Each structure stands twice: as structure tokens, then as C-alpha cells.
């Protein structure tokens with residue numbers, strides 16, 4: 001249980017959700033033990049079998065209705081899964097992106113035919129998804145993307161390159177942000193769903209060597225005259241992409257805050273246990289007033305963060321989480337995550353710097369939380385618009 005004394009939001013205390021939480025925790029204990037996760041980190045990729053194992057355990061497409069092959073749950077189940085991935089240190093596994101970022105695009109904006117075509121296969125993890133927005137020359141400013149999708153008969157012809165794409169080596173269903181009308185700004189952007197198996201002209205580039213989250217296959221993708229059926233434009237109509245992306249951002253940002261919160265709680269738990277054991281100058285490290293004050297401050301700030309994150313979960317479950325509030329959660333919690341993990345690492349002394357220690361991995365893995373999903377500077381820009 002968490003080191004923080006904050007009540008869970010009531011919707012997460014319902015018996016069915018608690019049972020799901022227990023089974024998700026057991027799944028990661030059984031299927032993602034340290035040794036296996038270490039291998040994924042060394043390989044730079046989570047092995048394909050893990051996706052199937054997760055699907056068989058009922059962990060895929062949690063909030064997609066059963067009629068489309070999903071688990072018929074809702075955002076509460078997504079919360080639990082993201083928390084468990086963080087608490088068990090399985091951050092590099094892109095399942096929550098598949099479940100709670102890409103699937104909602106198809107569920108909310110896809111045509112009925114698109115939902116029936118892709119969601120059941122995604123639920124079985126026969127199709128693994130990715131979202132490809134970022135390009136070598138455009139990240140924060142999405143309107144600057146240069147990938148194009150030109151209509152030719154009843155097909156789009158895709159050209160361009162993407163980078164930093166999570167699940168990039170594994171995914172075989174990729175939601176590509178492309179310009180269908182380069183002469184227009186936001187209205188010229190569409191989301192094109194690319195089924196990559198056998199797609200001519202589609203090429204995966206490097207699996208990028210990163211500072212942390214090494215098990216995530218964050219990659220480059222290239223599209224050279226890739227022909228995609230015109231019916232693969234998400235929602236059936238061109239020019240909707242930018243608005244579809246904006247609609248999903250609050251959930252994506254809350255997901256990152258949840259991941260940050262789980263890391264904060266895990267860091268505190270591990271550090272408190274360590275300082276109680278570790279001895280210096282004839283006493284336990286926790287007996288120094290400095291250790292107590294550092295951890296008291298961290299616990300206080302973590303408690304404040306948890307209360308706010310719980311508030312955001314409740315808002316989102318009620319359909320009332322706006323972009324600015326989600327941005328506050330994303331930027332503030334991920335800044336705090338980096339600060340707390342750093343302070344905790346210090347209490348481990350030299351051991352904190354050893355790659356084998358979970359706190360060292362958390363230090364490296366946390367850094368990107370301030371960058372992806374919209375940088376924390378972009379979050380402040382969005383908040384400032386409401387002033």
C-alpha cells in the first residue's frame with residue numbers, strides 16, 4: 001500500500017476495481033520480475049510475448065466496450081494499470097499507450113467499420129499500436145509536421161519521417177499525423193491509420209539509444225510512397241486530425257501525471273526502507289535529522305500532489321477535466337517526480353548511483369516525463385491561455 005495517507009477516490013474503491021488492481025499487481029509480479037525487465041532494458045525492447053501474455057490476462061483495451069473485443073471497463077481501470085506499471089517498475093512497457101492513448105482515438109473518432117476492424121485485433125494484441133506525431137523537425141509545434149498524405153484514387157500516398165515513436169519497433173498499427181492539405185494550418189491535418197504488415201515503402205529506423213526507459217522501443221519511422229486505403233483516415237473525413245488530437249490530450253496528460261505519482265510513491269517507499277536499514281556513524285541513516293526533514297518534505301509534497309491527482313481523476317471520470325487542469329497535473333507532478341527521486345537518490349549515497357538499484361533507474365526514467373506528452377513549457381503555455 002502507498003506510503004501516503006490519502007484516501008483513494010471513491011470510484012477506485014469499488015470492489016470490482018480493487019479486485020482488478022490485485023490481479024494486475026499479481027500479473028506484473030509473475031510476468032515482469034526484475035530479471036525479465038532487466039533483459040528488456042538490455043535488449044531495448046519488451047519482448048513480443050509479453051504483449052500476448054498481457055492480452056490473455058485481460059489487461060488490454062481496458063476501457064473499450066466488449067462489443068469491440070475490449071474489457072468493457074472505464075478510466076478507473078486505466079488508472080490502476082498505469083499505477084501498477086509504475087509501482088512495479090515496468091515503465092518501458094508501452095501497453096498504456098496502446099490502451100489508453102491509441103485505442104480511445106479509434107473508439108471516439110473512428111467510424112463503426114474502423115472500430116470493428118481494429119479494436120478486436122488490438123484487444124488480442126495481434127495489432128500493437130503507436131502514435132506518430134513527432135518528426136525530426138517538429139515536436140511541440142504540431143502544425144509544423146511535414147509528413148504528407150496525398151489522395152490518389154482511393155488511396156493515400158504517405159511520405160515523411162517520424163522520430164521518438166514509442167512502440168516503434170513493435171507496432172503494426174500506427175496512427176500517423178499527416179498533412180492532407182499542406183496549404184491549410186490545423187484544418188489540413190489528418191490522422192491516417194497505417195497497417196504496417198506488408199506495407200511497401202514503410203521502414204523502421206533506429207531503435208533509439210536513450211538516457212532512460214531503455215526497455216521502450218522508441219524509434220524512427222520512414223514512409224516512402226506508402227499506399228494506404230483512403231478509408232483509413234480516422235473518422236472517415238480529412239482535416240479532423242488536429243481537433244481529434246486536442247480532444248484526447250487531457251487524458252494523455254493525466255496518464256503521465258499518474259505515472260509520475262506512482263514513481264514518487266515507489267521512490268519514497270524504497271528510500272524509507274533503505275534509510276531504516278543503512279547505518280552510518282553508529283546509527284541508522286533515518287536517525288539523522290537531515291534524513292527525517294528531507295523525507296518529511298518529500299512526503300508532504302507527495303501528499304499535496306496525490307490529493308490534486310485524485311481530484312483530476314474524479315474530474316476526468318465525470319467528463320470535466322479540461323486541458324489547462326490536465327496540463328497543471330502533468331507539469332507539476334513530473335517536476336516534483338524529478339525533484340523527489342533526486343532527493344531520495346541522495347539518501348542512498350553511492351548505492352543510489354549504481355545502475356542496478358531501482359532508484360538509479362527511476363532517476364533516469366523520470367527525466368523524460370518533463371519532455372514527452374507535450375513539454376512542461378508547453379503545459380505552462382496552455383495554462384497561461386486561461387489567465
Ligand SMILES: Cc1cc2nc3c(=O)[nH]c(=O)nc-3n(C[C@H](O)[C@H](O)[C@H](O)COP(=O)(O)OP(=O)(O)OC[C@H]3O[C@@H](n4cnc5c(N)ncnc54)[C@H](O)[C@@H]3O)c2cc1C
Nearest residue numbers: 131132133134138139140164165166371372373374375377
Ligand atoms: C522517450 C520518448 C518517447 C516519445 N514518444 C512519442 C510518441 O510515442 N509519439 C510521438 O509522436 N512523440 C513521442 N515523443 C516526442 C515528444 O512528444 C517530443 O519530444 C516533445 O513533444 C517535444 O518536442 P521536440 O522534441 O521536437 O522539442 P522542441 O519542440 O524542439 O522543443 C525544444 C525546447 O523548446 C521548448 N519550446 C518549444 N516551444 C515552446 C514555446 N512555444 N514556448 C516555450 N518553450 C518552447 C520546449 O519546451 C523544449 O524545451 C517521445 C519523446 C521521447 C523522448
